[in-house]
Amino acid sequence: MDIKKKADSLVRKFQTRNPFEIIQGLNVILVFAPLVDTRAFYQYFQRNNIIYINSALSRHEQTFECAHEMGHMFLHKKANTIFMDTRTNFNTDKCEIEADTFAMDLLVGDDILTEYKDYGTEQMARLLGYEQRLIELRLKRQ
Numbered sequence: 001m002d003i004k005k006k007a008d009s010l011v012r013k014f015q016t017r018n019p020f021e022i023i024q025g026l027n028v029i030l031v032f033a034p035l036v037d038t039r040a041f042y043q044y045f046q047r048n049n050i051i052y053i054n055s056a057l058s059r060h061e062q063t064f065e066c067a068h069e070m071g072h073m074f075l076h077k078k079a080n081t082i083f084m085d086t087r088t089n090f091n092t093d094k095c096e097i098e099a100d101t102f103a104m105d106l107l108v109g110d111d112i113l114t115e116y117k118d119y120g121t122e123q124m125a126r127l128l129g130y131e132q133r134l135i136e137l138r139l140k141r142q
Contacts, residue, residue, distance in 0.1 A: 003098060004141055006074055007105035017107055019066040023051065028073070030066070040065035042072040049073050060129050064103055071102030097137070104130070104138035113139065 014022045023030060028049045035041075035054040039061070043050045051069040053062050075098050108128065116124050121139065125132040 003071075003075070003102050004105045007102055010106065011109070017109060019063060019070055019103075019106060022106075023049075023066065023070065028070075032062075040069050042069040044073075044077055049077075064107065064130065067103035067106045068099045070106065071099030075099065075102060100134060101137055101141065104134050105141060108135075108138050 010022055011017055014025050016022065020030070026049070028051055031050065031052045032055040033052060034056055035052065038054060039057060040051065040053045043052070051066060051073070053065050053069070057065065072095070076095050108130075112128070116127065119127065121132050121135045125135045128135065
């Protein structure tokens with residue numbers, strides 16, 4: 001699946017880059033809870049998509065985490081990455097990078113990249129409120 005095409009198709013369908021509005025339209029169950037040592041996670045349970053987000057995070061962080069978990073929902077629906085990460089020697093880095101890629105493709109449109117094309121990645125990171133590595137990840141897919 002082309003990650004950027006999937007993100008762009010959701011933006012077109014729902015006319016928003018807000019992941020909370022998109023998941024509402026997709027009937028995804030969203031749970032805000034005080035998660036310990038976890039920012040967010042995705043679960044597929046009894047044919048239900050459930051996204052859990054740490055209620056202690058700022059709204060901006062929650063928005064990114066929601067988009068990231070949507071990435072897992074579309075790209076790794078039946079993969080239990082928490083189990084794989086904690087109970088096996090399976091490297092989940094590829095899954096996490098793909099989910100980060102989906103999140104940044106969803107949250108930062110090409111129009112924003114065009115607007116800030118003269119800025120460096122560090123400046124863009126500060127302006128948009130994302131880690132520099134995420135901005136670099138998004139710029140690779142322009």
